[in-house]
Amino acid sequence: MSDTAYSNAIIAIDLKKSFGERRALDGISLEVKRGELFCLLGPNGGGKSTLFRILATLSLPDSGEASIAGHDVLHDASAVRARLGVVFQSPSLDGKLTILENLRCGGALYGLGGSELKTRIAEAAKALNLTDRLNDLVETLSGGLQRRAEIAKCLLIRPEVLLLDEPSTGLDPGARIDLWAALEALRNQHGVTVLCTTHLMEEAARADRVGIISTGKLVALGSPDELTGAIGGDVLSLGAAKETGPDILSKLITERLGIPATIVEGEVRIESREAYALAARLAGEFPTEIISLRIARPTLEDVFIARTGRLFSDQDLDPDAKPAKKKH
Amino acid sequence: MKTPQLLWTPTFAFWWRDVIRFLRQRNRIIGALATPLVFWLLVGSGFGPSFRNPGASAHAGSYLVYFFPGTLVLIMLFTAIFSTISIIEDRREGFLQGALVAPLSPAAIPLGKFLGGTTLAVLQAALFCVLAPLAGMPIGLHQIALLLPALILVGFSMTGLGFLVAWPMDSTQGFHAIMNIFLMPLWMMSGALFPMPAGTGWLYWVGKLNPVSYGVTAIRSAFDTNHGIVPPDYLPALGVTALFGALTFAISVSLVAKRSRRS
Numbered sequence: 001m002s003d004t005a006y007s008n009a010i011i012a013i014d015l016k017k018s019f020g021e022r023r024a025l026d027g028i029s030l031e032v033k034r035g036e037l038f039c040l041l042g043p044n045g046g047g048k049s050t051l052f053r054i055l056a057t058l059s060l061p062d063s064g065e066a067s068i069a070g071h072d073v074l075h076d077a078s079a080v081r082a083r084l085g086v087v088f089q090s091p092s093l094d095g096k097l098t099i100l101e102n103l104r105c106g107g108a109l110y111g112l113g114g115s116e117l118k119t120r121i122a123e124a125a126k127a128l129n130l131t132d133r134l135n136d137l138v139e140t141l142s143g144g145l146q147r148r149a150e151i152a153k154c155l156l157i158r159p160e161v162l163l164l165d166e167p168s169t170g171l172d173p174g175a176r177i178d179l180w181a182a183l184e185a186l187r188n189q190h191g192v193t194v195l196c197t198t199h200l201m202e203e204a205a206r207a208d209r210v211g212i213i214s215t216g217k218l219v220a221l222g223s224p225d226e227l228t229g230a231i232g233g234d235v236l237s238l239g240a241a242k243e244t245g246p247d248i249l250s251k252l253i254t255e256r257l258g259i260p261a262t263i264v265e266g267e268v269r270i271e272s273r274e275a276y277a278l279a280a281r282l283a284g285e286f287p288t289e290i291i292s293l294r295i296a297r298p299t300l301e302d303v304f305i306a307r308t309g310r311l312f313s314d315q316d317l318d319p320d321a322k323p324a325k326k327k328h
Numbered sequence: 329m330k331t332p333q334l335l336w337t338p339t340f341a342f343w344w345r346d347v348i349r350f351l352r353q354r355n356r357i358i359g360a361l362a363t364p365l366v367f368w369l370l371v372g373s374g375f376g377p378s379f380r381n382p383g384a385s386a387h388a389g390s391y392l393v394y395f396f397p398g399t400l401v402l403i404m405l406f407t408a409i410f411s412t413i414s415i416i417e418d419r420r421e422g423f424l425q426g427a428l429v430a431p432l433s434p435a436a437i438p439l440g441k442f443l444g445g446t447t448l449a450v451l452q453a454a455l456f457c458v459l460a461p462l463a464g465m466p467i468g469l470h471q472i473a474l475l476l477p478a479l480i481l482v483g484f485s486m487t488g489l490g491f492l493v494a495w496p497m498d499s500t501q502g503f504h505a506i507m508n509i510f511l512m513p514l515w516m517m518s519g520a521l522f523p524m525p526a527g528t529g530w531l532y533w534v535g536k537l538n539p540v541s542y543g544v545t546a547i548r549s550a551f552d553t554n555h556g557i558v559p560p561d562y563l564p565a566l567g568v569t570a571l572f573g574a575l576t577f578a579i580s581v582s583l584v585a586k587r588s589r590r591s
Binding site (some may be wrong): 079 | 423
């Protein structure tokens, strides 16, 4: 189906969209290279679903431009749709049908039928390891299998670009690993460009590049290593004694040592290139004020905090979306 | 150059899926058939002794006979409602989501749903027709020849009504509300339950302007063996029903085309 030469599989230029007073997208621009596995990371309500819906041709922006596989998303939706596989957050399979029946229906939506469809179903089932399960009713399958069947349905059209909205929602850790292995195989073996939205840091860390989106803006863009590497060294998190409290502790540290400290979720947070030496110094300076001390390599969550000044989960409305590190 | 949009294979997929789903959900078959059947027996038997059809002779038949065509339309209305109400959920989290990102003609979804709904409604109605001889209404080839086009067109227009209500809706609760305050009264005021009065009163006009009336009339006259091979009411009623079906289809296609990227 590849009839157009393009190097960027997905291009978004200054996309804006508001719902009433709320600005969901505030001028987002990004490019995803052909064959790239790209993750759009952001808290729920940050704007990534709005961007996803625009790219999936389900919604129009108020202004801006977008193209997929060299075709204009806004003005030639049919051309984009013919080249685009979309995996929704909620299942788009019919539970009352078997996987095979779902695949047949899914193929028919794209005009596929007969022996061509048969070949493609066999191919997609093999790629996602579903060959033995084709005659199972979808409603009897586990979440992980259902998600794989969804992706198989998308593969029938041999898409150039695959969009996935929070594909690991509701999957157990084992199924998540399988899903990512399948996505990586697609990219490697078939050259499919993959864009997936997620609110899970560890998922985004597996992508080639990550775009971090918050309050409708792209706040960071780069490979996971580039992004975490841009943070000044390691991250120290200090627990303050009850009598002192994090506010006073962070003030004391800044006053006495001249080091900037922020408070995130009740902990004092410091970035430092010499975290271990600083830790020893802090422990000596504030023996009673500090009750716990943790040093960690920066994660994408730290990137988010550094770029927005907020904790990733602050905007979260979804209780399932809380990162594992969150403590009270 | 714009890429062409697909119509026939997707339409077939929607139709086929509706039929398979229906056959796998026994409770739906029972729900759409048993409710009107019970209604027919209870209401028919209860009203029977006090019922007088003003336009008919004294021995025109019992109320069960009078109520039979109306029950057929009710079965088709229920079947149509069941098969279109699923659109609401299906579009947000279900099979239709995938259809909305496929390169489809805006007519594909309505056509598939209309044909699916029509098939199911006609199948259900045909099952009920097996009871007709028990109610004293013989069904021969003649009746079948008249009845089948009427059932198909009524099924099509009932599905059309359901589609028009379901497509703009965001919740199934909204659909139930419309069903109770709009669809059911439409059926009640169609001559299905009682003869609509002649003259110039408001009930007369409600009956005249109600598209469902023509469906009921077409089906009723298909059972009429006293007025020649094709009873005089049959063709006009069939024509209005066909027009109404075509109108609901045209509006559905334009709704789908308009909605495609609304939000």
